[in-house]
Amino acid sequence: MIALDDTDRAILRLLQADATLSAGAIGREVGLSQPAAWRRVSRLQEAGVLAGRRVELDLDALGFGVTVFLGVKLATKGRVSLTDFERAITAIPEVQSVHHVLGLYDYRLRVVARDISDFERILRRRIMTLPGVGEVEANVLLSEERRPGPLGTGAARPPA
Template sequence: MTTSIDRIDRRILEELQADASLSASALGEKVGLSQTACWRRVQRLEEEGVIRKRVALVDARAVGCETIILANVKLTAHGRSNLEDVAERIREIPNVLECFVVLGSQDFFLKIAVKDIFAYEKLFFEKLSTLNGVAEVRSSVALSQIKNDTALPVTETSGKT
């Protein structure tokens, strides 16, 4: 499904990415629309899947996730069923924040949040290393974070109009 996104839709998306708790009235004021017109646009963007969901971004340290692990996972076989089976089991691990299928010598790239290195050791030995179809896991510990942003560039020059 192709969605037509105009300049006002893009402004709405920028504002909601900065603060998803804005009321339709406040959002409309920021983008130059009435509350009703703004609410209709937001509803359409949600129905069309442009806005997938609205969430609260929680500080990892505040909830005890002090350590970020970046892990590359290599599979034993590259068949579609093996890939889907491992992916489904990775989705079930709450500490895995992001998972990408990648090209190259590895098959998956994971971003994992844990309390500390000992918590990762436990997760590794009890979950990651026990997944059928996984040949190898190479892990790195993130020392610091340079950028952490969830907002996508939605200006007209950033992609399709």
């Protein structure tokens, strides 16, 4: 684990908010020169703290007005490979994330659809037809509040 100082945390908060910031813009915000900010960002990348940079898409603007969280319980544990299920479920483009979890369900999925009818089609024709799928529970997202996570909250820092 890499030791992070306050400047590193400030850089991470900035990149969480806008991953497209240049080293110069980051440096101006945290009081570093462009080369010093670039070295800090590079160090964070090399240490694996920065795992990638993403562009956030506006799903509503793209016509995906419904988000559903699915709990999926596999019916035949041991008979169907978890890897096979994961490979099949990630091939469905509307499935935005797949989480293998402990608890009542084996997987939690985030699925986007144009509307409820489109979601029903995805569920019936794509998800429920996968081998090993048993019980499914759907929760429709009503609203979402984005929270910045531990770096933006001033939460306790992990031990160094």
